[in-house]
Amino acid sequence: MILRAKKYVAALLVFVCVCMIFSPLTAYAAEDSSQHETVKVGFFAMDGYHVMDEEGNRSGYGYDFLRLMARYWDVDYEYVGYDKSWDDMQQMLEDGEIDMVTSPRKTPEREEKFDFSRPIGTNNGILTVRSDNSTIVDGNYSTYNGMRVAFLNGSSRDKEFADFADNKGFTYDPFYFDTTAEMEEALQSGNVDAIAATSMRKTNNERIVDKFDSSDFYVIVKKDNTELLDEINYAIDQMNEVEGDWKTTLYNKNCNGVQREHNKKLNNGLPILHKVPPK
Structure with missing residues (x-):
């Protein structure tokens, strides 16, 4: 009976020692996990x-x-x-x-x-047209007159482009889209003539004709x-x-602007345009 009790006490001590050894590691692991x-x-x-x-x-x-x-x-x-x-x-x-x-x-x-x-x-703003557009000539601002230009909703590029156009002396009609994909579809379908957007957007079957307003x-x-x-x-x-x-x-x-073939299939019909009068 005494021998059995001693074995029980010994086993209990071993269990306690194991808990004491591993409990700090467990606590540390829990703390580390909580920081992730x-x-x-x-x-x-x-x-x-x-x-x-x-x-x-x-x-x-x-x-x-x-x-x-x-x-x-x-x-x-x-x-x-x-x-x-x-x-x-x-x-x-x-x-x-x-x-x-x-x-x-x-x-x-x-x-x-x-x-x-x-x-x-x-980045900076870039003005792009379709690669096969020979009507709009880089830096020849008389050829920019009356352009239909796509902008992204919520972007500040429209205000900067307005200043750019005023400075260079040409007029344009702005159109607004929710996504860059919609702007690209509108350009490739001929529903707009140009896109004014960030240089972080990779161009697709487009030619960069001008840049404006560089910033962080x-x-x-x-x-x-x-x-x-x-x-x-x-x-x-x-x-x-x-x-x-x-x-x-x-x-x-x-985003290096390398021109690639526009391989996105257009949806049936033309994208919806949201035209806003120039301010």
């Missing part, structure tokens, strides 16, 4: 910047930037909104449906609603979300220190 966070990222479709194929494989400048940033930030991304417009992205961020979105430039209106990271690239672009978060912004800025600082000229590398890989 998931962030909802706005991922709107734009050829060259955000691309997702039919199998769900992602690519583009914005996607590569996020993957690079994850080397310096213990994070998982949840990509949200590929079927949404750029205008939708900003509203979703403001409403708290997503945590961050990349690519915007600073405007007074945006700075009232969002906080901006360190710069993550530089950023990651944005909801106003006063300082904790998330600090993590983003820390990762960008590490990238700037360790990764060399990563911005140029990503641009040359994804």
